[in-house]
Amino acid sequence: MKTASTFRELEPEGPRVRVRFAGRDLLLREGGNLAAELLAAGVTPFRRTPVSGAPRAPFCMMGACFDCLVEIDGVTRQACMCEVGPGMEIAMPFAERDGDA
Amino acid sequence: MRDADLVILGAGPAGMAAARTAAEAGLVVVLLDEQPRAGGQIYRDVERAGERRAAILGADYLKGADLVRDLPHPNIRHLAGATAWQVEEGRRVAFTLDGEAELVEGRRLLIATGALERPMPIPGWTLPGVMTAGAAQILLKQSGMVCEGAVLAGCGPLLYLVAAQMCRAGTPPLALVETQTAADRLAALRHIGGALRGWRALAKGLGLLAELRRAGVRRYTGASDLAVEGGAQAQALRFTAGGRAHRIACSTVLLHHGVVPNTQVARSIGVPHRWDDAQRAFVPERDPWGRAAGLEGVFIAGDGGGIGGAGAAALAGRLAALAVACDLGRLSPGERDRAARPLRAALSRELAVRPFLDRAYPPFAGALRPGDDTLICRCEEVTAGDIRRYASIGCLGPNQTKAFGRVGMGPCQGRYCGLTVTELLADANGRSQDETGYYRIRPPLKPVTLGELAALAASQSKETAE
Numbered sequence: 001m002k003t004a005s006t007f008r009e010l011e012p013e014g015p016r017v018r019v020r021f022a023g024r025d026l027l028l029r030e031g032g033n034l035a036a037e038l039l040a041a042g043v044t045p046f047r048r049t050p051v052s053g054a055p056r057a058p059f060c061m062m063g064a065c066f067d068c069l070v071e072i073d074g075v076t077r078q079a080c081m082c083e084v085g086p087g088m089e090i091a092m093p094f095a096e097r098d099g100d101a
Numbered sequence: 102m103r104d105a106d107l108v109i110l111g112a113g114p115a116g117m118a119a120a121r122t123a124a125e126a127g128l129v130v131v132l133l134d135e136q137p138r139a140g141g142q143i144y145r146d147v148e149r150a151g152e153r154r155a156a157i158l159g160a161d162y163l164k165g166a167d168l169v170r171d172l173p174h175p176n177i178r179h180l181a182g183a184t185a186w187q188v189e190e191g192r193r194v195a196f197t198l199d200g201e202a203e204l205v206e207g208r209r210l211l212i213a214t215g216a217l218e219r220p221m222p223i224p225g226w227t228l229p230g231v232m233t234a235g236a237a238q239i240l241l242k243q244s245g246m247v248c249e250g251a252v253l254a255g256c257g258p259l260l261y262l263v264a265a266q267m268c269r270a271g272t273p274p275l276a277l278v279e280t281q282t283a284a285d286r287l288a289a290l291r292h293i294g295g296a297l298r299g300w301r302a303l304a305k306g307l308g309l310l311a312e313l314r315r316a317g318v319r320r321y322t323g324a325s326d327l328a329v330e331g332g333a334q335a336q337a338l339r340f341t342a343g344g345r346a347h348r349i350a351c352s353t354v355l356l357h358h359g360v361v362p363n364t365q366v367a368r369s370i371g372v373p374h375r376w377d378d379a380q381r382a383f384v385p386e387r388d389p390w391g392r393a394a395g396l397e398g399v400f401i402a403g404d405g406g407g408i409g410g411a412g413a414a415a416l417a418g419r420l421a422a423l424a425v426a427c428d429l430g431r432l433s434p435g436e437r438d439r440a441a442r443p444l445r446a447a448l449s450r451e452l453a454v455r456p457f458l459d460r461a462y463p464p465f466a467g468a469l470r471p472g473d474d475t476l477i478c479r480c481e482e483v484t485a486g487d488i489r490r491y492a493s494i495g496c497l498g499p500n501q502t503k504a505f506g507r508v509g510m511g512p513c514q515g516r517y518c519g520l521t522v523t524e525l526l527a528d529a530n531g532r533s534q535d536e537t538g539y540y541r542i543r544p545p546l547k548p549v550t551l552g553e554l555a556a557l558a559a560s561q562s563k564e565t566a567e
Contacts, residue, residue: 006248007246008246036246040246044334045333051482052482056227057230058236059232061235062236065513066480081135081184
């Protein structure tokens with residue numbers, strides 16, 4: 001779920017807020033792009049596909065591919081189209097049920 | 102419901118330039134964009150780039166700051182963070198903003214939705230750690246993030262730019278694995294005249310290559326048989342180059358072999374498209390002002406109408422805005438044409454280098470017609486072999502593949518498989534890409550929740566009551 005990230009922040013300064021991803025506490029830059037911040041925190045994969053269970057993580061970062069889908073406070077969203085907010089509860093979508101994309 | 106003289110979809114160079122030109126002509130403009138700040142993908146977050154990021158990203162990126170700075174105008178309403186999900190009756194747009202759906206109707210509509218990375222299906226391209234080169238740039242532009250130990254693979258000038266930016270950031274790529282061949286370079290020489298007219302682009306490319314040489318980045322050209330290895334994460338890129346098999350261990354692979362017009366909105370309202378062989382993609386049919394064929398009052402400007410780059414996009418946006426201002430009686434045809442003349446001359450200079458680039462960096466053949474086992478529909482996990490099998494039992498067009506195997510019916514709605522499906526079916530059936538066609542795109546273009554829709558219903562009934 002969490003590995004040493006190969007992504008490095010050039011400007012790591014700035015306020016950070018606590019969010020939870022799949023039960024794990026993370027400190028992310030407030031207002032940052034959620035997909036980017038999760039990558040920097042070493043999160044991978046973001047989800048497993050409903051078809052085969054294959055792992056996926058951000059691919060396009062521009063809202064087109066839907067591979068960065070996560071479930072935020074119960075709603076499935078594209079992580080790359082969201083900003084980090086304090087106390088976000090993030091889960092892998094389709095994690096514990098049969099999903100239909 | 103809001104209304105406006107001109108509704109623009111997309112705040113990239115085309116949309117921003119069009120908004121300003123239209124506003125100056127006295128038109129009321131509503132500019133919708135999905136991102137929190139204007140700029141599009143090419144100028145993403147340009148107004149917030151500090152000194153360090155500016156030095157890494159370079160002068161061409163910073164040019165976008167002028168367009169962003171010019172955007173505030175009493176006649177321009179820029180709705181940032183607005184996701185358009187349906188265009189009805191030509192010019193009414195449904196969108197979601199702050200969790201509520203809304204409608205805006207324009208007397209004219211300008212689609213300025215830009216480009217997408219050309220799908221590059223190779224074995225392993227769905228693994229975590231495989232991203233587009235554009236995604237790496239977005240991470241750098243918006244989040245100031247760089248990637249250590251990445252391999253860049255594919256072809257085209259954007260790869261050189263990304264590689265150079267990674268070097269400047271102190272995280273050079275492990276290697277640049279390029280698919281174009283010596284024969285491509287030779288064939289491109291036929292277009293050297295145009296390239297010399299567009300000498301600035303050419304000089305920039307040569308400068309980037311020199312920068313990569315100085316940084317000692319390993320380059321392979323004429324690469325084929327590209328495949329990403331890995332289970333839970335990318336672990337290596339395999340390829341053949343110079344008659345030898347290579348394997349580079351890496352956990353990030355950045356793919357790119359050109360960009361293609363994002364035609365989702367135009368297709369959803371029935372704008373006719375035709376296959377452009379040089380750009381190897383479908384382009385919407387338009388007149389020289391960007392006016393879409395067969396639809397009243399709809400314009401398309403920028404890369405969404407055919408790939409020309411950011412400079413060309415801004416010029417095309419201005420041209421479309423002049424035509425709209427003339428349509429709506431704010432400019433006489435003479436005033437419009439006078440204002441357009443220098444823009445057209447500049448546009449022609451911007452586009453001069455394109456034929457050279459298109460020929461020098463053709464899409465990677467192995468990704469246009471992938472092997473049978475390669476996934477081509479990322480969402481529904483359908484392989485190239487599946488598509489060929491559908492063709493063998495009579496499937497002629499992309500829409501039929503949906504019934505055979507849900508291809509293109511996942512959340513991305515065909516954005517990253519559509520062109521591959523067209524190419525595979527055209528090849529298997531011995532028909533042209535135009536005869537084969539593309540998916541029928543239907544709304545919602547982006548997901549919309551019932552709660553967001555309910556907000557729309559509530560505001561509509563309130564308006565009716567009033």
